[in-house]
Amino acid sequence: MDPVIIVGAGPVGLSLALALARQEVPSVVLDEGPGKDEQRPARTVVLPEDTAALMERLTGVPLGEYGLRWTGWRSMRRKQVIREVAFEPPGAGQDRPGGYGSTVERAVEDREGTAEGPRTVEGPPPLHIAQHVLTGALREAIAGERLVKVAVESRLDLLEQEPSGVTAHTRGPNAIWWRGSHLVGCDGPRSTVRKLLDIRFPGRTAVERHAVAALRAELPWAGEALLHRMPPWRTSGPSGGEVTARPLPDGVWRLDWLLPGKDLVTPELLVARIRETLAGWNGGTTPAYDLLDTGVHIVHHRLARRWRSGRVFLAGDSAHLLGALGTQGLDEGLRDIDNLAWKLALAWHHGPHEALLDSYQGERRTAVAARLRAADQALPLLRGGGGLRSYVPGSARGQEALLADGHLGRGPLGAPGAYGASTLAPAPTEAAVPVGTEPGAPVLDVRVTAEDGSFVRLRDRLGRGSLLVVLVAPGTGVWERKHWVSAGIMPRLAAAVTALPHPAELLVAESYPGAAAHTVLLIRPDGHLVTALGGVRPADLYQAAEAALGGQSTAKAAASAG
Template sequence: MGPTAGLASDVVVIGAGPVGQTAALLCSQWGLRVRVLEAQTHRDRTGSRAICQQREVLDTWDAIGAGVLIDRGITWSRARTYYRDKEIFSVELKDRGSALLPPFVNIAQSEVEETLLGLIERSPLVDVEYGAKVTRLQSENDKALLEVDTPAGARRIESRFVIACCGLHSEELRAQIGVDFPGQSFDDLFLICDIKADLREQRGERRFHFDPNWNPGRQVLIHEQPDSIWRVDWQVPEDFDLAREEATGGLHRRIREIAGCQPYELVWRSVYRFQGRVASRFRHGSIFLAGDFAHVFAPFGARGLNSGVHDVENLVWKLAMVARGLADSRLLDSYEVERRAAALENLEVTSATMRFLVPQTEADRRRRTLLLEGAAHGSRAAISAVDSGRLYEPYWYVDSPLTTPAPGRTFGGRPSRGEPVDPVPGTVLPDLPLFASSGERRRPQRLRQLVHHTFTVLSDEPSFVQALEHLPVEVMDLNRLDPKRSLRRALDLGDRPVHLVVRPDGHLAAMIEGNPSGVPVALQRALGNASA
């Protein structure tokens, strides 16, 4: 073992996938020095992999300089579900505000990684090391210790914090820090292909097919990507063999059922089995688990990469507050409280989807057929029970110790599919357009662009700012930002004076109506002060 490297970084990120890259860029924006360790010797540029990027994740990427992904991706806001040859329902994704960002864009994970890597390469606070495999991980005396194998030899690294984004297949590292990874593996096989073709009639929406005549008894999911590339997911039989399918022309026939007579190019293909697992803990001392290292879900609903990005957005501002001496380590305990609850919600949703998509008993199969038949005949009860994948939404931290409850505002639980969540503390601040003067020109901005660098108080009566001078907060005049009162309507605020405490990750820490005296207390609570 070589010599120990000193504390050359505030944060070590293990894994240079999109979650690790996002973590590194968020850290650099908060002024934290970051070292990214990636076991692979080069980036994997093949295949679409995670393609559906949700609105609030796009907001996060826009805040770190990757807004080009919004323009580059394929925008969609409608999800259609079919049974055989009949559309049985369509979901329009709604928003409480007047969001300028689309509900989802489709763009290949490899392109996301390329964009984020370009930003990392321009950051003086981030170093990326490929071919650096972490073989030992432990937390000791308020710092993390790592042993790393590299082509130049083995060495030890110390860091104040570690964000472990090292993926699903890192069992040994989880075991070293005493973290279990319980859950379920699904035996059912899915074939995934990227196909370049001109399929104009399917643009701008997600299409899910139950039991189409071209994949009888199973399902197919179709998504558009940039450059006329289409992502198609087929459920296939248990004895499916991709090599045999290609050799016999079966794959060509499958694609022809989708592309018709249009010419096509097969860009990428793979076969997957899916898992649903959540780590027993998300924190071990100075080590924090994120992304697929902390949780893995079946992909129907786009809850993998999106939730991983929200893991690190939740975590990094807390690390920064502690590193700057603005909060103590109690704030870091809230990462596991908030993000493990989010992961369990995602696991519950995706597990229910998989039980519907791949029923394991004859009784469950009969029930699914009855529901699909009922939905095809217009039964509302059957339509509401058909599960083709509930699409990702940001989690609601209503039970977090950082959230100040609002009198008279009761959280109604998971909303109906496509509907926005109840406007209560713990949910995400709705977005809306702003117009800021720039010389003689006026350019559109978004409200949430203003809140990512510190705590923000949006207030009808901002004159109380002197009471907050010792806290990391910026106070903004809500009336000047929102003269049309769009946010007030979106949050059902009525006409009373209001003071909204917004966390750096865009979640509402408090909604205080009337007297602003509760704002300092709510801010202390949001910083992890248990006495608040």
């Protein structure tokens, strides 16, 4: 069968190629460049726990050695001193001048100096890494992968498809026609694939603009990420000159300054920003620093109308753009390919699964739209420049919490999307029980016992194309597998797993948050929970697995059911 054609050799395209290869699906990556990436220290990405784990699974590299996980998150702001004047209630002190009774009156004053917010990062900290380092790790992994071919200096210019496959033409030194089973456009904001399909890409232009600098310097907060809202040395614009600092290895920092309006960023302006910011953080004295790279980052918010057209799909920046309020766009692109890879692999190996392939657009477009909507709703509050909200006690703390959500990958602005309303969700049954993860949401990473008796992390078993069935069995963690694998409910559960309509791996966990003993979790290959069942329910487990596959059974399922 023909390989999958992937247009674009950025992190999303390369990750998709590796994800498909892990499921024995060949691919051709069309790279319009020379196969090397420009080293830009100021171009970095922040990966939350789920996408950082995905990258480490695909590359086989502990990326913490090349990036930096924050040890803390520090939020700083201009001090606000609240004065309260309380008048007595009606009827009291009528004989005293001014004793008319009133509600509490509050006034807010800005004073020089800063106040620090929370310093902790709840849960695993995000990974901050230079994008060219991440792409380099992906390219190195692909170099040893027999199922992936990278065609350099190959720019797509024509695209045709029919029921049996896709044909793509590239121009360059070796102009050629390529034949594929499917094609995925991972070719960025100006996607040629999207334009050839005539898919609209509506949204907002220049939602935010940031001046960016990568520099080596000693800052007072080693290893901590910093958000400084309204620093006292900056008063221009409604944002007050918001600046963020994110650490990288070897004493390197990425600094971002929110820019008001459309002011031109000159080298002189950027150097002035660097010096005043470093001085503000170091008691008025600018420390020595080594400027490595600079740039201007312009944030757009756009969402493609369609993400699938026949055998052609869009992923990453070709399908969506986001990034305001500290959010990241790459993490959603990586979630796109994690969602799409196992569905393409199943269709590639077993034939048409139209409902399953259709679910890619339904699940991913809905999840990204929710983040865009959350950002659009928060922007007026966070960038509106005061108003009555600034006089409400606690409003500053609430605004910082919103921004922290975007930067830390949590809450409506940053958390991974859940697919509870997906067409792949099974029908409710009496056997379903609640656990600490809602159906459709990503499962939590716990230690499990694999079929060979080894202890592994649950997330290490994802991305192989198989369903995962996890039995919660307290006490099994202290015994070797051979002592309990044939006892109790295990034989019946093993038989039920073997009969499922798709290959599945049976794992055992000592515990799972919110799950009672003998709870059975059914998990998709991309790590999203299908359902949790109270005990071994073969019929319910089968129906849930069939729904998760789009309602289509494979030949193996039909044979086993018969």
